Amino acid sequence: MTEKETRYTISALARKTGLSVHTLRFYEKEGIIRHVERTASGRRVYGEDSVACLIGALCLKQARVSLAQIKAFFDATVKGEESLALRLEMMKQARSNLLDMQEGLARSLKLVDFFIEGTCQAVEAMKSGKDPDEAFPLITRAGITALPTMMEDGKLAPDMTEIFSAFDK
Numbered sequence: 001m002t003e004k005e006t007r008y009t010i011s012a013l014a015r016k017t018g019l020s021v022h023t024l025r026f027y028e029k030e031g032i033i034r035h036v037e038r039t040a041s042g043r044r045v046y047g048e049d050s051v052a053c054l055i056g057a058l059c060l061k062q063a064r065v066s067l068a069q070i071k072a073f074f075d076a077t078v079k080g081e082e083s084l085a086l087r088l089e090m091m092k093q094a095r096s097n098l099l100d101m102q103e104g105l106a107r108s109l110k111l112v113d114f115f116i117e118g119t120c121q122a123v124e125a126m127k128s129g130k131d132p133d134e135a136f137p138l139i140t141r142a143g144i145t146a147l148p149t150m151m152e153d154g155k156l157a158p159d160m161t162e163i164f165s166a167f168d169k
Helices: 010-017 019-029 047-062 068-077 082-129
Strands: 044-046
Touching: 010 019, 010 044, 010 047, 019 047, 044 047, 047 068, 047 082, 068 082
Parallel strands: none
Antiparallel strands: none
């Protein structure tokens, strides 16, 4: 006995993915979502293969791959093995984009964690009757007055003379 494949109407797939019906139709028209079947009355039905195409496209989109490049990737798949080198390069570029994003998010997370720790110090100082601006002088009544610097060990340290170098990228 084989398992019955999950199938979605266009509205069900739109709800499941958060994409609009218009976007799903556009992706289908552009050849990004494939294997779309139609019922006898002409309604679209998306099976697992269609959903797999969509997930692949959304992954590439999240990797900052342009819609034109995503379409080129899907168009290249039709060419079979002759397009493997091109598809590999496209995937490597998507991976590189994701690694750059991951690096940027890691830097931002370190900075936010640093400011959370400093703000906690300011709150504790305030509770004990001290000036919170003195406890954490990087965020004061004037706003963010300076940025910390990245230490060699990857930690952040306050240094009022240097700008946070990681944002120079």
